[in-house]
Amino acid sequence: MAHRQSLNGALARLPLSESHVFAHQFDDSFQQRDAATFGFWIFLTTEIMFFGGLFAAYVVYRNLYTDAFAEASRHLDIFWGTVNTAVLLFSSFTMALAVQSAQLGKQLRLIALLASTFLLGSVFLVIKFSEYAEKFREHLVPGISFALSGPHAEHAQIFFVLYFVMTGLHALHMIVGLLLIAVLIVMALIDSFSPEYHTPVETIGLYWHFVDVVWVFLFPILYLVDRSS
DSSP states (O other), X not given: OHHHHHHHHHHHTSOHHHHOOSOTTSSSHHHHXXXXXXXXXXXXXXXXXXXXXXXXXXXXXXXXXXXXXXXXXXXXXXXXXXXXXXXXXHHHHHHHHHHHHHHHTOHHHHHHHHHHXXXXXXXXXXXXXXXHHHHHHTTOSSSTTOOOOSTTHHHHHHHHHHHHHHHHHHHHHHHHHHHHHHHXXXXXXXXXXXXXXXXXXXXXXXXXXHXXXXXXXHHHHHHSTTTTO
């Protein structure tokens, strides 16, 4: 409480243009930040439930058709899946540093780190869409052109349905994240953030970390399932 009061006092002594860093409906910047963070956590909770349903469907079908899922998984490129995992983990690191830079008021460093995160996310999508293109060439896209030989071909198609739905929705979330990061870069270029106001960077950072965590779960269940068999 004493810490908050001292910061409020410091803000009150700033020039008018610098001290008004919160919307009129809030008492102070701390209340605005708490409200934004709480609202964003509610949003992320709905996202967790959404992806949770897909993971639950995967578990059910994985237990029903174990051999088919193992065979289908071996048609995914584990090398590029591993590369993409490393790319996303590093992008989380650069995003965390970007949030720190915003908190410290280091504008140039913030812009550089946001740009790095944007670049890493773009690399992930390029690799993922290249994988999709390969699956089309191999006729492993569910539908009338699906062509996988072997006794488990019919049930293996279920695996690829889940693969494209789960990774496709994840890629869509990545695209949204990149658009949000692009907005942050523009805002940072016009000096919209300061140590007193950087809530958008923190909330979009939370979103980016969430998207990365989803992939951390997708990678092992899709690429590594029964690889030893």
